[in-house]
Amino acid sequence: MTTPEPALSAEGLGVRYGSFVALKDVTLQVRANSVHAIIGPNGAGKTTLFHALTGRIRAATGRITLNGQDITRTRDDDRVRLGLARSFQVTSLFATLSVRENLRLAAQGRTPWAALAPWRRVAEGDASHDTADALLRRLDLAGVAGRPAGELSHGQQRRLEVGMAMAARPRVILLDEPTSGMGTDDIGAMTALIRDLGRDHTVLFIEHNMGIVMNISDTVTVMRAGEILVEGRPEVVRDDPEVRRAYLGNMITGDLR
Amino acid sequence: MTRLLERPLVHFALAVVTVLVLPLVLRSGTLASEILIFGLAAAACNLLLGYTGLLSFGQGIFFGLGSYAAGLLLLRADLPAAAMLPLVALVGAGTATAVGWLSIRRQGVYFVMLTLAFSQLFYFLAYTSSDLTGGDNGLLNIPRPRIGERVLGGPWAYYAYVAVLFLVLFALLQRVALSTFGRTLLAIRDNEARASAIGFPVRAFKVAAFAISGAVTALAGALHAMLIGVAPLSNIEYHTSETLLIMTIIGGTANLFASVLGAAFYLIAGDLLSAIWPRWLLLLGALLVAIALFMQRGLWGLIERAAAAMTRSPAPEAARPADAAVTEEGRP
Numbered sequence: 080m081t082t083p084e085p086a087l088s089a090e091g092l093g094v095r096y097g098s099f100v101a102l103k104d105v106t107l108q109v110r111a112n113s114v115h116a117i118i119g120p121n122g123a124g125k126t127t128l129f130h131a132l133t134g135r136i137r138a139a140t141g142r143i144t145l146n147g148q149d150i151t152r153t154r155d156d157d158r159v160r161l162g163l164a165r166s167f168q169v170t171s172l173f174a175t176l177s178v179r180e181n182l183r184l185a186a187q188g189r190t191p192w193a194a195l196a197p198w199r200r201v202a203e204g205d206a207s208h209d210t211a212d213a214l215l216r217r218l219d220l221a222g223v224a225g226r227p228a229g230e231l232s233h234g235q236q237r238r239l240e241v242g243m244a245m246a247a248r249p250r251v252i253l254l255d256e257p258t259s260g261m262g263t264d265d266i267g268a269m270t271a272l273i274r275d276l277g278r279d280h281t282v283l284f285i286e287h288n289m290g291i292v293m294n295i296s297d298t299v300t301v302m303r304a305g306e307i308l309v310e311g312r313p314e315v316v317r318d319d320p321e322v323r324r325a326y327l328g329n330m331i332t333g334d335l336r
Numbered sequence: 337m338t339r340l341l342e343r344p345l346v347h348f349a350l351a352v353v354t355v356l357v358l359p360l361v362l363r364s365g366t367l368a369s370e371i372l373i374f375g376l377a378a379a380a381c382n383l384l385l386g387y388t389g390l391l392s393f394g395q396g397i398f399f400g401l402g403s404y405a406a407g408l409l410l411l412r413a414d415l416p417a418a419a420m421l422p423l424v425a426l427v428g429a430g431t432a433t434a435v436g437w438l439s440i441r442r443q444g445v446y447f448v449m450l451t452l453a454f455s456q457l458f459y460f461l462a463y464t465s466s467d468l469t470g471g472d473n474g475l476l477n478i479p480r481p482r483i484g485e486r487v488l489g490g491p492w493a494y495y496a497y498v499a500v501l502f503l504v505l506f507a508l509l510q511r512v513a514l515s516t517f518g519r520t521l522l523a524i525r526d527n528e529a530r531a532s533a534i535g536f537p538v539r540a541f542k543v544a545a546f547a548i549s550g551a552v553t554a555l556a557g558a559l560h561a562m563l564i565g566v567a568p569l570s571n572i573e574y575h576t577s578e579t580l581l582i583m584t585i586i587g588g589t590a591n592l593f594a595s596v597l598g599a600a601f602y603l604i605a606g607d608l609l610s611a612i613w614p615r616w617l618l619l620l621g622a623l624l625v626a627i628a629l630f631m632q633r634g635l636w637g638l639i640e641r642a643a644a645a646m647t648r649s650p651a652p653e654a655a656r657p658a659d660a661a662v663t664e665e666g667r668p
Contacts, residue, residue: 133533159535171533173526184523187516188535194516195544201516247535 084147086111086281087132087163087251092141094124094131094305101127103305105141109251109298114277116292116313117285119302125285126168128302129255132283133165134158145251159188164249168256168285170236174229178220178239181228182211185246214242219268234265241272252276254284258291270295293317338644344510347593351506354596355499364607365491366563371603372495372502373559375596378583379509380552385581386589387513388545389525394435394451395580397458398428398550400572402557407475407567408468417481417562421501424558425551432550433543440542443528455574462572474568478561498559505552509592512548521545553580582620586627588634597635 085108094102102124109115117125130136132143134155143151145161153161173181186207187194201207215221218238223231228239241257257273258266266288274295276282286292292299292313299316301308309319316322340346354375358368377399384390405427409420439450462469469475480488481497488494512518524531524538532538561567570576579602587598602620609616631637 135529135533154537156532156535156537159533164535165533167530167533171527171530173523173530175526176522180519184520184531184536185534187520188531191520191536194520194536195540197512197515197517197544197548199515199517201519243530243534 084111085109085144086146087283088144089128089132090142090144092128092131092143093139094127094136095139101305102131102138105302105305105307107300107307107310109281109283111146111250111281112277112279113297114273114282114284114295115298115300116296117283117300117302118287118289118292119308122304123302124305125302126255127305129165129253129285133163133253156188156191159247159249160191162250163253164244164247164251165253166240166244166255166257168259170233170240172228172236172239172243175227177225178228178231179211179215179224181239182214182242182246183207185243186210186248189247210246210248214246218242218272234261237261237265238269238272241269245276249280251281251283254282256285256287258286258288266291338640338647341640341643342591344514344591347591348507348510350593351503351596354600355503358600359492359495362604365495367603367607369491369495369498369563370560371600372498372596373556373563374580374583374603375599376502376505376559377553377556377580378587378595378599379506379592380549380556381580381584382587382589382592382595383509383513383521383549383552384545385584386591387518387521387525388542389528390440390542390545391448391581392439392451392546392549393448393574393577393581394432394439394454395549395553396572396574396576396578397435397455398432398553399557399560399576399580400458400462400567400569401431402428402554403561403567403571404462404469404475405554406558406561407478410479410562411475411477421555421558424554428554428557429547429551431554432546436543436546436550437539440539440546451577452574455577459569459572459574462569469567469569472569474566474570475561476566478565478567480562480565494563498563501555501559505555506592506596509548509552513592517541517544582624586623586634588636590633590636590640594634594636601635 087109089105089107092102092105105128117128119125131138134153138151142149145158145163148161150158150161173184215224220235220239220242223235228236231239237257237260241254244252244254254273258269261269270291273282273284277295296313298310299313300310301316301322309316309322355372358371362368377395381392381395384392402424405424406420409415409423410417435451435454439447439454442450463471480494482488488497520531520536520541524536524541528538557571560571583598583602584595585598586601587596588594605620606616609619627634633640
């Protein structure tokens with residue numbers, strides 16, 4: 080099998096906040112249609128890496144390519160159009176708008192300039208509505224479609240959070256701790272969803288729950304102090320002595336099957 | 337009933353009712369025209385404040401420039417009002433685009449400070465270029481528009497003219513608020529970072545909101561200049577921005593008609609109270625404090641509460657405690 084071009088790759092990525100080096104020379108390749116996990120203790124630079132990859136912050140050094148296209152200097156909203164979407168670690172929704180409207184907006188974000196027309200109504204048969212409705216069913220949110228997003232339960236908000244990233248129909252989807260704060264029941268559904276996404280998307284996700292990471296990832300990258308420590312298949316990473324010494328003792332929750 | 341109050345068509349109907357009722361309850365056609373004119377400007381202010389989450393102290397710039405542009409186009413270029421108004425809208429949109437484009441580079445307090453700074457800048461610009469604006473005296477002798485051969489000299493004749501434009505522009509603003517554009521503004525208001533993360537070029541949307549708001553505010557300024565026959569320096573003063581914001585906040589930011597309500601309340605209260613007590617603005621200050629503390633949805637919020645109370649307390653014989661519980665649950 081030949082190695083296809085990575086869906087998303089970073090070369091020598093560096094980010095500084097003032098004098099603090101948050102990311103140091105990170106090189107990462109995410110294979111197309113794979114599920115790729117990023118783990119590491121708090122402060123390892125995982126979320127910063129996401130911010131840099133999605134363009135929320137500008138990297139000081141390095142290069143980012145999406146499906147072979149250089150996007151290092153591309154703005155965050157433009158990257159969505161190129162097929163890169165993300166969810167947030169801290170739920171970030173349009174709290175006063177309905178759940179359906181949240182998803183519709185996220186779907187519309189793919190063609191944002193069309194939305195700039197102040198005379199155009201949102202037609203009921205619009206593609207963005209279809210996307211929103213399909214996601215409502217898939218995420219089991221149809222029952223609360225008309226409720227303001229801010230009134231949902233935590234588990235529902237987390238699902239909507241991931242749904243917002245899916246609504247842009249991205250090719251590469253970045254999920255920042257999708258299960259954070261979830262109850263056990265919800266975690267099962269979310270795990271299944273992420274695995275499912277991996278079939279037709281490229282998924283890069285940050286996760287603290289090792290059960291999920293080891294179960295559904297094709298590749299695991301371990302970060303520490305802004306650098307990549309180890310990368311490989313889940314079982315390789317799990318057995319790596321360096322990882323065990325640096326990391327397993329205190330941080331890993333969940334079982335290592 | 338509460339659901340009904342969320343319908344845009346109901347808001348437009350209320351605007352029509354306002355236009356029809358004002359001549360019946362007010363003796364002064366000038367006051368009635370002023371209510372519609374400021375109602376329009378407040379609604380435009382609400383597009384920024386309530387829909388986009390932008391507290392702009394620059395609305396007076398667009399209002400004042402609208403007045404001046406109207407005066408200059410009518411007096412110097414000798415244009416009829418029908419040709420002047422579209423040009424005034426362009427002036428308003430253009431200025432608002434420039435002011436907005438520069439101001440939205442910063443957020444929160446710094447954004448507000450920038451709009452305030454522009455407000456002062458334009459005030460002194462108007463003050464110093466007295467050959468154009470008349471400086472302290474204002475731009476005098478601005479004529480009323482004419483329909484055919486007839487000059488709309490009387491207060492109620494001009495009111496009719498203002499009323500038609502008011503309804504057209506109010507409907508247009510509603511159309512904007514309901515469009516994909518308006519709905520995206522709500523998203524930006526709720527969570528700007530997420531709006532950007534799902535792909536919206538947030539700055540372009542904010543600038544466009546400014547342009548639309550500026551165009552409508554400038555038109556209101558033009559109508560005001562023709563109403564009083566002068567484009568006074570006070571129209572471009574910071575005080576006008578403040579008045580428009582106060583009207584918008586008193587009315588409530590939930591919908592565009594609430595702003596008309598706020599303007600009507602402000603002007604009618606001012607008219608009644610100033611006759612009794614010259615320091616009536618003191619009372620207005622107290623009211624603003626009360627609104628900020630206890631009723632952030634403004635006068636419109638009071639109407640909503642009244643409507644909710646009416647639907648919840650049915651006729652005495654049908655009063656059952658279970659009903660109240662159901663209505664509470666069933667609310668969106």
